[in-house]
Amino acid sequence: MARHFFAFWPPVETAADLARIAADVAPRLDGRPVPAEKIHLTLAFLGETDRVDDAREIATGVRGRPFTFVIDQLGTFRRAGVAWAGCSSLDPALVRLQASLERALRDRGFVLEERPFKPHVTLARKIQRVRLDESLPPVHWRVVDFALVRSEAGTGRYAVLDRWPLESGGPDPEGNTAAAA
Numbered sequence: 081m082a083r084h085f086f087a088f089w090p091p092v093e094t095a096a097d098l099a100r101i102a103a104d105v106a107p108r109l110d111g112r113p114v115p116a117e118k119i120h121l122t123l124a125f126l127g128e129t130d131r132v133d134d135a136r137e138i139a140t141g142v143r144g145r146p147f148t149f150v151i152d153q154l155g156t157f158r159r160a161g162v163a164w165a166g167c168s169s170l171d172p173a174l175v176r177l178q179a180s181l182e183r184a185l186r187d188r189g190f191v192l193e194e195r196p197f198k199p200h201v202t203l204a205r206k207i208q209r210v211r212l213d214e215s216l217p218p219v220h221w222r223v224v225d226f227a228l229v230r231s232e233a234g235t236g237r238y239a240v241l242d243r244w245p246l247e248s249g250g251p252d253p254e255g256n257t258a259a260a261a
């Protein structure tokens with residue numbers, strides 16, 4: 081069975097920028113760079129599930145507003161053997177959207193990971209050296225939607241199944257008036 085997850089999927093230009101960083105970082109850590117077409121930011125990992133229609137229905141009810149994700153840090157997760165890029169400052173819109181999606185999934189019986197959400201983009205896998213903690217010139221990623229993605233077992237390929245746009249302007253999920261994007 082395929083694995084599924086919700087994610088932000090970057091525009092082609094942003095993915096290319098991050099792939100260039102991955103190509104620089106991976107050899108320094110004796111790892112394999114993640115190709116541009118696989119670069120994403122996971123919001124909620126569903127794992128193996130046959131409840132794709134339920135996941136789609138839940139996503140339809142999740143609201144958020146567009147924001148810019150500023151990637152300016154590099155780090156590693158030793159246990160997972162990956163190098164990542166992340167942000168030094170979280171946008172509240174990202175935090176609210178992810179929490180809203182996670183809460184809705186849990187309310188409908190999806191079993192999700194228990195670890196706290198740490199927004200990051202995996203840049204390299206199977207790293208051998210695990211010490212990396214540095215800043216990088218900011219990469220600005222304008223997030224305007226989120227996606228449901230299938231990871232195809234045995235091939236490592238990803239397929240974006242559906243996307244849900246984030247709303248520009250109007251009230252955000254907390255009732256505040258959002259600035260137009």
